[in-house]
Amino acid sequence: TVFCSLLNVTLRDWVAVESDSSDVLRRPDCHRMMDMTAEKLQAMGGKVELVDIGVQELPDGKTVALPKVVTAQFGNDPSKQTVCVYGHVDVQPAKLEDGWTTEPYNLTDINGNLYGRGASDNKAPVLAWIHTVEVYQALSIDLPVNVKFIIEGMEETGSNGLDAMIVAQRDTFFSDVDYIIISDCGWLSRRPALTYGTRGNCYFFAEVEGPKQDLHSGVYGGTVIEPMTDLIGILDTLISPSGKILIPGIREAVASLSDEEWKMYQDIEFDIESFKSKIGVSQLMYSNKVDLLAHRWRYPTVTIHGIEGGFSGPGSKTVIPAKVIAKFSIRQVPNMDPAVVKKQVTDYLNSVFAKRKSPNKLKVTMIIGAKPWLADTKHPLYEAGKAAVKRVFNVEPDLIREGGTIPIAKTFEDVTGKSIIMMPIGGFDDGLHSQNEKMSRLQIKLV
Amino acid sequence: TVFCSLLNVTLRDWVAVESDSSDVLRRPDCHRMMDMTAEKLQAMGGKVELVDIGVQELPDGKTVALPKVVTAQFGNDPSKQTVCVYGHVDVQPAKLEDGWTTEPYNLTDINGNLYGRGASDNKAPVLAWIHTVEVYQALSIDLPVNVKFIIEGMEETGSNGLDAMIVAQRDTFFSDVDYIIISDCGWLSRRPALTYGTRGNCYFFAEVEGPKQDLHSGVYGGTVIEPMTDLIGILDTLISPSGKILIPGIREAVASLSDEEWKMYQDIEFDIESFKSKIGVSQLMYSNKVDLLAHRWRYPTVTIHGIEGGFSGPGSKTVIPAKVIAKFSIRQVPNMDPAVVKKQVTDYLNSVFAKRKSPNKLKVTMIIGAKPWLADTKHPLYEAGKAAVKRVFNVEPDLIREGGTIPIAKTFEDVTGKSIIMMPIGGFDDGLHSQNEKMSRLQIKLV
Numbered sequence: 079t080v081f082c083s084l085l086n087v088t089l090r091d092w093v094a095v096e097s098d099s100s101d102v103l104r105r106p107d108c109h110r111m112m113d114m115t116a117e118k119l120q121a122m123g124g125k126v127e128l129v130d131i132g133v134q135e136l137p138d139g140k141t142v143a144l145p146k147v148v149t150a151q152f153g154n155d156p157s158k159q160t161v162c163v164y165g166h167v168d169v170q171p172a173k174l175e176d177g178w179t180t181e182p183y184n185l186t187d188i189n190g191n192l193y194g195r196g197a198s199d200n201k202a203p204v205l206a207w208i209h210t211v212e213v214y215q216a217l218s219i220d221l222p223v224n225v226k227f228i229i230e231g232m233e234e235t236g237s238n239g240l241d242a243m244i245v246a247q248r249d250t251f252f253s254d255v256d257y258i259i260i261s262d263c264g265w266l267s268r269r270p271a272l273t274y275g276t277r278g279n280c281y282f283f284a285e286v287e288g289p290k291q292d293l294h295s296g297v298y299g300g301t302v303i304e305p306m307t308d309l310i311g312i313l314d315t316l317i318s319p320s321g322k323i324l325i326p327g328i329r330e331a332v333a334s335l336s337d338e339e340w341k342m343y344q345d346i347e348f349d350i351e352s353f354k355s356k357i358g359v360s361q362l363m364y365s366n367k368v369d370l371l372a373h374r375w376r377y378p379t380v381t382i383h384g385i386e387g388g389f390s391g392p393g394s395k396t397v398i399p400a401k402v403i404a405k406f407s408i409r410q411v412p413n414m415d416p417a418v419v420k421k422q423v424t425d426y427l428n429s430v431f432a433k434r435k436s437p438n439k440l441k442v443t444m445i446i447g448a449k450p451w452l453a454d455t456k457h458p459l460y461e462a463g464k465a466a467v468k469r470v471f472n473v474e475p476d477l478i479r480e481g482g483t484i485p486i487a488k489t490f491e492d493v494t495g496k497s498i499i500m501m502p503i504g505g506f507d508d509g510l511h512s513q514n515e516k517m518s519r520l521q522i523k524l525v
Numbered sequence: 526t527v528f529c530s531l532l533n534v535t536l537r538d539w540v541a542v543e544s545d546s547s548d549v550l551r552r553p554d555c556h557r558m559m560d561m562t563a564e565k566l567q568a569m570g571g572k573v574e575l576v577d578i579g580v581q582e583l584p585d586g587k588t589v590a591l592p593k594v595v596t597a598q599f600g601n602d603p604s605k606q607t608v609c610v611y612g613h614v615d616v617q618p619a620k621l622e623d624g625w626t627t628e629p630y631n632l633t634d635i636n637g638n639l640y641g642r643g644a645s646d647n648k649a650p651v652l653a654w655i656h657t658v659e660v661y662q663a664l665s666i667d668l669p670v671n672v673k674f675i676i677e678g679m680e681e682t683g684s685n686g687l688d689a690m691i692v693a694q695r696d697t698f699f700s701d702v703d704y705i706i707i708s709d710c711g712w713l714s715r716r717p718a719l720t721y722g723t724r725g726n727c728y729f730f731a732e733v734e735g736p737k738q739d740l741h742s743g744v745y746g747g748t749v750i751e752p753m754t755d756l757i758g759i760l761d762t763l764i765s766p767s768g769k770i771l772i773p774g775i776r777e778a779v780a781s782l783s784d785e786e787w788k789m790y791q792d793i794e795f796d797i798e799s800f801k802s803k804i805g806v807s808q809l810m811y812s813n814k815v816d817l818l819a820h821r822w823r824y825p826t827v828t829i830h831g832i833e834g835g836f837s838g839p840g841s842k843t844v845i846p847a848k849v850i851a852k853f854s855i856r857q858v859p860n861m862d863p864a865v866v867k868k869q870v871t872d873y874l875n876s877v878f879a880k881r882k883s884p885n886k887l888k889v890t891m892i893i894g895a896k897p898w899l900a901d902t903k904h905p906l907y908e909a910g911k912a913a914v915k916r917v918f919n920v921e922p923d924l925i926r927e928g929g930t931i932p933i934a935k936t937f938e939d940v941t942g943k944s945i946i947m948m949p950i951g952g953f954d955d956g957l958h959s960q961n962e963k964m965s966r967l968q969i970k971l972v
Contacts, residue, residue: 100840137839171842177738235841264744277743281841290805291624294958295828296724296929297711299856300768300820301800301809306829307764314761317754319881321747353748358737361884362748373747381742382753383844388831389852392584393547394682394728394892395618396854396929397958398828405836407843409746434766437808445841482743482843511741511844 088118088209089517090185092167092201093194099145099168099235102136108145108231111167115148115204115229122212124150124227129247131239134232144239145231149251152211153224160224162255162496164486165204165262166233169196170511177513190519197517198508203261204229206503206522226255233262233486236281236446241489252494257459260487264504265521266478267347270467272460273500274453275375275479276487277409280419281446284309284427285403288438293398302398306388308436309402315430316406317380321363321373323408327422328378331414335372343368346476356507375479378414382406407446409481416447448485451498459499466501482510535565536964537632539614539648540641546592546615546682549583555592555678558614562595562651562676569659571597571674576694578686581679591686592678596698599658600671609673609702609943611933612651612709613680616643617958624960637966644964645955650708651676653950653969673702680709680933683728683893688936699941704906707934711951712968713925714794717918719910720947721900722822722926723934724856727866728893731756731874732850735885740845749845753835755883756849762877763853764827768810768820770855774869775825778861782819790815793923803954822926825861829853854893856928863894895932898945906946913948929957 097111098104112128120126127149133141145168172182172195180186182195192202207227214221228251232238244252265271288305289298317323348367354360364370373379387402389395410419424442431440453460455477467475480500490498503522509515544558545551559575567573574596580588592615619629619642627633632641639649654674661668675698679685691699712718735752736745764770795814801807811817820826834849836842857866871889878887900907902924914922927947937945950969956962 100842101838102840170844171838279743279843281843288806291956291961292959293804294929295826295830295854296726296856296927297957298804298821299828299928300824300826301811301817301928302804302806303766303768303808303810304828306831308766310757310760310829311766313757319750319755319758319883321750357740357745357749359735359749359884361750363750364748370748374745377747379742379747380754381746381751381843381845382757382835383742383842384753384835384837384846384849385832386837386839388829388837390831390833390835390837391548391618392833393549394852394854395547395830395958396726396728396828397617397830399831402831405841407742407841409743436766437806480743481746481748482741509738510744511842512739514738 089192089197089202089205092205093185093196094183096183097168097196097231098171099232100171102142105142108168109143112145112148112231115167118208119148119150119227122215124152126150129243131243134238147240147243148227148229150227151224153221155224158222158224159256160226160254161257161259162226162228162252163207163259164228164490165207166200166230167196167204168231168234169199170234172515179514191516192519193514193516195515197515198264198504199510199515200233200262202517202522203503207261226251236448237485240486244489244493248493252496255494255496258490258494258496258498260484260498260500261503262484263480263482263500263502264508264510265502265506266476267349267506269347269476270471270473271476271478271502272463272467273478273480273502274455274460276451276484277375277411277481278414278416278450278485279407279409279446279448279483280416280423280444281405281407282423283403283405283443283445284312285401285441286438287401287441289398289400292400295396295398298398303436303438304398305402305438306399308431308434308438308440309385309404311434312427312430312440313382313404313406316382321379323378323380325422325426328408328414328419331418332377333412335376340368342477343371346371346478374481376411378408378410380406380408409483411450412452414450416444416449420444420447448483449488451484451487451491453498457497459497463499463501536639536644536649536652539652540632540643541630543630544615544643544678545618546679547618549589552589555615559592559595559678562614565655566595566597566674569599569662571599573597576690578690581685594687594690595674595676597674598671600668602671605670606703607671607673607701608704608706609675609699610654610706611675611937612654613647613677614643614651615678615681616646617681619962626961638963639966640961640963642962644962645711645951646957646962647680647709649964649969650950654708673698683895684932687933691936691940695940699943702941702943705937705941705943705945707931707945707947708950709931710927710929710947710949711955711957712949712953713923714796714953716794716923717914717920718923718925718949719907719914720925720927720949721902721907723898723931724822724825724858724928725861725863725897725932726854726856726893726895726930727863727870727891728852728854729870730850730852730890730892731759732848732888733885734848734888736845736847739847742843742845745845750883750885751845752849752885753846755878755881755885755887756832756851758881759874759877759887760829760851760853763829768826770825770827772869772873775855775861775866778865779824780859782823787815789924790818793818793925821928823858825855825857827853827855856930858897859899861897863891863896867891867894895930896935898931898934898938900945904944906944910946910948
């Protein structure tokens with residue numbers, strides 16, 4: 079009961095903060111979110127710090143302060159092991175007019191599901207771990223381990239500044255940490271899961287610039303080479319209708335699928351029909367489970383997210399946009415390397431663009447280059463994870479990978495040398511980065 | 526002096542109204558704009574009517590009232606000829622963040638240029654004609670002709686509802702009209718001009734719909750056939766890098782360029798270098814004057830305006846958009862027919878889309894189908910126009926065509942059988958439909 083009331087009240091307060099880290103105009107909300115997180119942990123008697131991680135450089139050359147990173151420590155007993163929980167409290171953009179049926183920043187309880195931006199990604203999971211400590215405190219039970227927290231506010235845009243902070247605190251904050259726990263992911267089905275791999279993400283801007291300002295399409299149409307036509311032309315060369323990536327070198331770098339992996343995928347609980355009906359499509363890119371899971375987890379993919387600078391509102395406008403910027407990203411996997419991907423994509427688009435003989439200017443920028451991550455599922459940490467899931471849910475967890483990116487996992491591993499486990503708390507149908515994001519009360523044992 | 530003070534004050538009031546007819550949320554401003562127009566004409570003693578032209582059906586099936594059409598009459602002398610001036614007081618969308626250097630709805634005078642959305646298209650030209658009547662009144666000089674006005678508020682989105690109104694009033698309001706004057710266009714250079722043709726406009730929505738909601742590109746990338754990839758794929762088949770329209774049948778329908786036309790284009794005052802530097806490009810689609818003017822005026826063109834439904838904001842978002850809608854338009858010319866173009870485009874895109882074997886749904890809609898218009902430059906009306914220009918500016922006007930669309934010209938001609946003349950008042954560099962639209966004080970003789 080303690081647990082329930084605490085979580086419900088604080089999650090509502092947290093979701094109410096529009097901590098969208100991709101929008102600099104929302105940066106004050108991000109700062110406030112970090113303050114609220116620190117205050118919460120401080121009120122529980124933690125040793126809390128708000129760590130300044132510097133500034134973010136904007137495309138126009140200006141700088142803006144990054145949200146501080148919150149670190150906290152509960153217990154300092156050298157005879158106990160120390161676990162460090164990582165999480166983030168920034169969120170993806172969300173607007174009611176995107177198609178939400180509830181106000182995205184007003185936590186709404188419908189049939190045991192708590193709807194709100196950030197409910198699952200990643201505010202409720204962070205609070206679940208915080209409240210675990212709080213429940214021990216409320217029941218006056220000693221924590222069996224020392225618990226540390228590291229909570230950031232830039233995850234959704236690539237954890238800007240966190241890498242350097244981890245490097246800087248390797249021999250201080252991280253010196254006594256034995257294990258790192260991340261719950262910034264979800265189950266694959268209604269069966270609990272442990273996650274042992276994530277894809278990386280290379281996020282690109284491709285900007286085509288032509289006339290010095292937008293032009294009337296009637297008055298100028300036919301006389302200028304339009305930037306939008308050029309941009310559409312080069313975007314169309316990224317990927318084939320059947321999902322094949324056309325950028326030279328990308329597919330060659332991918333680790334091949336082993337027989338053992340194939341077997342493991344075969345055994346995972348995953349219902350193609352319910353997956354299809356959940357997302358509402360009649361046909362998927364692949365029709366069998368292994369291909370589908372493999373292309374979700376361990377093969378790269380290209381997504382074109384949208385185009386900035388054109389007319390994107392409802393209704394009609396007869397404009398020739400002067401400058402258009404495509405946003406697309408490549409989820410990459412072992413053994414791809416973001417630095418190589420950046421060069422492959424840039425060289426390819428430049429060569430495709432050159433063939434058009436356009437007087438417009440193309441500029442390709444990689445704004446995020448987050449690496450993939452892969453853990454050893456035989457490690458004692460995963461054995462402990464399996465036992466914990468078994469105890470709580472009375473079932474063996476599926477061992478799964480994540481199609482999305484948790485960039486920091488790779489950094490933790492490379493810098494601290496500690497072992498990392500991903501224990502998903504979010505559900506398989508939580509609508510991350512989408513409309514109507516939610517966290518189920520059942521999933522967080524909040525009934 | 527009377528003229529100056531009147532125009533300046535009223536133009537400021539008019540520009541202050543955000544009468545953007547493409548945005549239904551701005552519809553109240555459009556209604557207010559029509560009321561203000563009617564009040565102005567009424568205060569001058571005109572016989573004014575606000576004509577209800579019904580409702581507009583929105584894509585979601587709802588309806589919203591169309592802005593009423595203002596008609597007015599000054600003088601009713603059967604011994605005089607009657608001219609009817611057509612104009613519109615709705616505007617294109619404009620936001621400061623589009624790149625305006627002044628507030629778009631705050632008329633700003635910089636070095637004799639009056640900046641503001643709608644200043645040139647079409648509020649100042651409409652006011653110029655209204656104030657012409659007013660100056661006659663102020664100076665107590667009898668008008669040499671009876672003057673009628675027909676002012677609408679939906680021009681920028683295809684003059685919705687006006688056609689039916691013209692048909693309905695053919696034997697009443699239009700029965701005594703001898704000539705129709707339109708000033709909804711601009712000069713080609715610093716030399717005054719009369720316009721004898723306009724291109725039509727077929728405006729299309731191509732909507733590709735896939736999953737039932739937006740998806741996280743990490744979690745789902747690789748498993749779904751993404752609507753954006755499909756849409757980019759079909760858009761890329763509309764036009765070649767060198768501007769050739771690839772839709773079968775379109776080019777074949779275009780009237781061929783006559784020797785006489787070629788000769789006429791050769792003689793028109795048009796400086797390619799200043800055109801290039803004005804729009805800020807290093808290279809145009811064609812490098813000689815005749816090709817350039819011909820492709821601007823009398824050949825069709827395709828412009829892709831933008832994509833709705835994707836991520837079009839600044840920054841990054843890792844979304845697979847569930848439904849994306851491309852907006853593109855084809856400026857058409859004699860002897861193309863909008864109904865035929867609609868079928869050609871729809872059939873072509875459907876066939877291109879079918880080849881992709883995508884499970885997503887494509888829906889092609891033509892939301893505007895405005896016809897091109899062409900006048901006889903030997904008609905007495907054009908002779909009178911030439912004489913008037915000569916008298917005011919002391920120079921022969923160039924006879925030009927307009928790349929843009931003034932849909933109503935064709936309707937006036939077809940329904941009323943009257944002769945039409947286009948007398949441009951706007952300048953060649955007024956930034957119509959673009960940032961920093963302006964009207965020069967010199968151009969409207971407001972010094």
